[in-house]
Amino acid sequence: MNKGSEINQLKTQNTLNSVVANSTNGDSLNPSRRASSQSRNSSHSSILVDHSLSITRKVSNKRVSLPAEIILNTNSAPPVPVLSIPQAQSHVSISANKSIDKLSKDTETDDSAPSNSKKKLSKADSSVIGSSLNLSTDFLGKLLKTQQHCLKVITSTQIYLFFRELTISTKAQIYFLTIVHVFDLIIIVVLGTFIAKDLTLPSIGYYNLIHAILSSLGKISFTTGLAVTHLICKEYVARSFIKSSKGVPLLLIAARSTKFNPSEGRTIRKLFFVSLILLEVVIWAFILKIQWIPVDTELGEFGCIPATYTSKPILLNNVPGFLAGDASLATIYNYGLPLQDGLIGGWAAWPLSAPSTSFQVEGRGVVYAYAVTCGDLRLTTSASILNQNETGISFRLLRSEHWTDVYNAFVEVTFPPNTHNWASYSNQSVQQRCVLKYIMGSGTIKFTFVSDEWEMVTGGQMDSIQLQGTIITQNMAQQYFFDDVANSMGSIMQYANIVDWFIEAFIDCMNSTKYQPTQAGVISSLFQWGQNGGVYDLNKTWQGISGAIGSMSHYILMQYNGSTSATCLYYGTQGSGKIDVPSAFSQSLLGITYACFAIEIMQLLRWALTSGGDPLTDLVCIVLNSPLLILHHFRETVTSMIPDIKNNDHSTRSINNHLLKIMVRFGEDKRTRGESVGTLIISEPKKIVAMNERRIYATMSSSDRDRTKRLACQNLIKKVPCLTYEVNDGKEDDYYSLVTSKLCDCFYRPGVAIIKQSEIGDKMYFLLNGKVKISVNGQDVGNLTDGSFFGG
Structure with a gap:
């Protein structure tokens, strides 16, 4: 041959x-x-x-x-x-x-x-x-x-290859999930900072969206953080699997990949896990504490009647009775904003339009402010008020002083028996003396109005007053004293005549005047802000008189001349508002987020420096993800457990001891020694030669193997002369x-x-x-x- x-x-x-x-x-x-x-x-x-x-x-x-x-x-x-x-x-x-x-x-x-x-x-x-x-x-x-x-076109695209790499490479998965988690933490920081800035949002939908996003970000952070940790743990186990010459016990891999807990980086993993839990808890506390506060926005300019005072008004014959009735359905905000020692109020204009059921009108107008101080509490000896059946509170003007737009007055208040809270002398009449300091000026006033479906408009509450750059609102008015606002108002001579009108009403209401109860009990409606528990609180007398003076001032300013009209700026909620949250919760959220980010970077750097991942480790990780392979190992070695089973030792410890004795290791098939591409063999020590980390180790699915085999056969058939297909059809x-x-x-x-x-x-x-x-x-x-x- x-x-x-x-x-x-x-x-x-x-x-x-x-x-x-x-x-x-x-x-x-x-x-x-x-x-x-x-x-x-x-x-x-x-x-x-x-x-x-x-x-x-x-x-x-x-x-x-x-x-x-x-x-x-x-x-x-x-x-x-x-x-x-x-x-x-x-x-x-x-x-x-x-x-x-x-x-x-x-x-x-x-x-x-x-x-x-x-x-x-x-x-x-x-x-x-x-x-x-x-x-x-x-x-x-x-x-x-x-x-x-x-399929060939799709599988050859860069996008497909990229996602295939993500699904195969543990290293790529770790980096990808880390990027996702870091991006999640960045969004948490951005939202926390955004909420802390107290910005006005156009709709409550933003509040709902932020609420939903924060709750989702917490779940995503916890899930991706744990996923990164589990992948790093699995990569550590795979690395030790490869490095071990004798193999590792089957017990270490006969578990879900999420249960891997290698000794490498265990302390950092625990800290990271704790930070993830704390972040989730803080996010939930933050979500429970945030609230939506409606905020007024500009509705436009509409017609109004400005507050002008060209002539002296004619007061009612019974001003005290009218004011008592008016105060019976009022709150203190109807007359002004409470100060630490008094009240500030004013009036700008009356609206001629009703753009919504609740709106505000802002404009320049008259501002009044005053302070009331009460003291000198004593028992009365006047024979005229020793009557035990007397129930009405009485006032007497002791003296007063008037300088253009400033007015001071001294008032004596008498409380009948059983109408005050002085327990030692509850069955006797008592007296207090109070001092009033009253001024008028100008400022920018925003007042709330309410309308109904018949377009009836009524005055609501004082919303805010601006005095030379100082804005006083309902929530912050009690931070100011009378002297603070008096210095901002200054002295304006043009309102001297209005002060005179107020003095007339004040004397009519406070000089030798008695007020009978108009509510259930012994309280007069005009002085309802000075009561406590159905009787007059002697420590709140200044509040009762402040409310009454506010009613008088409001009544005087409502006597404006309605012959002129103008345009005023209207405001309304229209769904706008702010997201409010305590600053402590905002700082806690940002702090724990920064800590979680720092620990995650430490964990990633430790893994990258000690392991870093490679194709061989990726293949080992794929094997570790296969429960059928673990079942195969257990089946191949379960016969050694028969003595324990016969001895009725079915405990978990017996199984664990058995799995600890079964050593599993990876190696290379003898048939692949001369090839450029190697294979992996597990739990077959006799066939293992060595491991070469520089070799490319390949795995192929059954469909890929069939296709490769088919193409190889076709290429071989084409080279056989008698089988060549030469017809070009x-x-x-x-x-x-x-x-x-x-x-x-x-x-x-x-x-x-x-x-x-x-x-x-x-x-x-x-x-x-x-x-x-x-x-x-x-x-x-x-x-x-x-x-x-x-x-x-």
């Missing part, structure tokens, strides 16, 4: 699998015509294989007897499974000059045709092949081809796909004879990988390598 020429003739490129096709006729080995003739001259011949063999066979159209013995030599390599096609499919053979459907018959009748002759397919033969495929098969074939093309791929689908895998153990002398050769083999030795009488006469084919 001419070994050199025949081996060179049979060599092709290496492939991944082997394929075998069956025939009904007995075909002989046919590496070449000369090889078969030389083999007949030997009394005994064989073909030996050094490594695992995989071959593909194509039926020729002639039987050739070959007295040769083909043997696979194992050399202690691992066994290789064998796959074959049933004899029922043996008619699926391919002839060079016949159609596939008729190949079986042709091979039985036409034995005279030479097996190595090259015949081209004519147009008639192509039409016969095409006619064997019905329309539905043709349509499905085109559809599958289109689908494969689309666009059906070349269908032809090769059909031929390849009729082939099957066949694996042989080293040292096993493939075919011997006197055996019927009914197969043709195509060698995808491995090495075949041809021996005659025990002497090696030739070798077949990857890409060779033989048979007939």
